[in-house]
Amino acid sequence: MRGEGTSAPPLPDEVARSLRRRVAEAQRDWRAPSVVVRVVRGGDVQLDACAGSADLGVDGTSGERVAAGPDVSYRIGSITKTFTAALVLQARDAGLLALDDRLDAHLGPAARGGDAAADAVPPVRDAA
Numbered sequence: 001m002r003g004e005g006t007s008a009p010p011l012p013d014e015v016a017r018s019l020r021r022r023v024a025e026a027q028r029d030w031r032a033p034s035v036v037v038r039v040v041r042g043g044d045v046q047l048d049a050c051a052g053s054a055d056l057g058v059d060g061t062s063g064e065r066v067a068a069g070p071d072v073s074y075r076i077g078s079i080t081k082t083f084t085a086a087l088v089l090q091a092r093d094a095g096l097l098a099l100d101d102r103l104d105a106h107l108g109p110a111a112r113g114g115d116a117a118a119d120a121v122p123p124v125r126d127a128a
Contacts, residue, residue: 008042020049027051027068034068088124099125 019037027035034052038045050068057063066072091097097106104111104121111121 008044008046011039011041011046016047016049019047023049024051034072034074036068036070036072038070092124097124099123103127 019039023035023037026032028051032052034050034054037047037049039047039049048070050070052068053065054068054072054074055063055065088097088099092099100123102111102121103124103126106124111127
């Protein structure tokens with residue numbers, strides 16, 4: 001289960017048990033079809049905690065159900081907004097951008113919707 005990262009101390013057994021229990025409780029309490037959590041420390045996978053199952057159907061049709069896991073591909077739809085916001089904040093924390101930067105400073109003309117003369121380009125904070 002170890003990756004290519006730097007060696008990190010192993011996750012204590014009691015922490016792993018607690019996380020697995022919490023994942024199972026979250027899946028039950030949220031009535032989510034599945035919950036998958038991966039703990040990575042120092043670049044190494046320390047724990048995969050999974051509960052529930054995934055429906056592999058296409059376009060809303062019912063398909064094969066498989067146990068939830070880190071190797072299952074999920075259709076994530078609108079949750080990409082959450083991922084984008086998290087990545088933008090990580091980039092801010094790393095000093096790669098400021099939330100008040102104009103979006104076109106990082107995305108170029110694409111941020112102007114194809115209108116190279118557009119002046120109303122939002123700051124990063126309004127786009128994330």
